[in-house]
Amino acid sequence: MNPNSNGHTNENRHARGNGVTDIPESKQPSSKTIVDFVPSEYDDLVVPGQGKLEGMTFTSNDQIEAAVQTILHEIGEDPQREGLRNTPSRVAKMYAELTAGYRVDPAAMINDAIFTVDYDEMVMVKDIDFTSLCEHHMLPFMGRVHVAYIPNGKVIGLSKIPRIVEMFARRLQVQERMTVQIADLIDAALQPLGVAVVAEGVHMCSVMRGVKKANAKMITSAMRGVFRSDPKTRAEFMGHVDRAHDHE
Secondary structure (H helix, E strand, C coil), X not given: CCCCCCCCCHHHCXXXXXXXXXXXXXXXXXXXXXXXXXXXXXCCCCCCCCCCCCCCCCCCCHHHHHHHHHHHHHCXXXXXXXXXXXXXXXXXXXXXXXXXXXXXXXXXXXXCCEEECCCCCCEEEEEEEEEEEECCCCCEEEEEEEEEEECXXXXXXXXXXXXXXXXXXXXXXXXXXXXXXXXXXXXHHHCCCEEEEEEEEEEHHHHCCCCCCCCCCEEEEEEEEHHHHCHHHHHHHHHHHHHHHHCC
């Protein structure tokens, strides 16, 4: 991930500081709202007003327990032996926890944590750890997400960006879709001049099985607004991402 340049100056950043107020059409904020990013097929899973994963309780599920019992039996195990006796219940509670993102209400999560601030430089939160479940094999993938945006008069509370990442990670996912969902929700919530998201993940479905490549890392990105249209803005963001790697 080599940046195209070493950054940019105020003269070429979105016509800032020179009295120009018109934003080119390619940089106009999105007309979407937060609710556009709650897919209708998951409406019945969202708990209205549930804005945090913290404080949720995770219970077992009889159907999942029965399915785990069947799996244990079919692979040749004895579901009644001491070490496995409570495994179906533990697995059911585990899936409730690992997929709790379906139940988070995005509007309640954002709440009133959007503030009017006279700031038009890049805001970036990097090295946000995440763990998710690949929807193809239901095996974990994990890594880090880096998020940046250019405010358009509004900023969001710092804790909300990791919460957005966590909400989308706690679902059955593919990394490509998760990356886009994070960018689109921030774009809808803030209507900024631009949003950038880079996700880096190691996927157990290609580490534990299949090609068995333990060091293979997947990198996905989603660029919105000036991060897509302005190479210098994008390069500044990617430079920050690369500097995060320099400390590894």
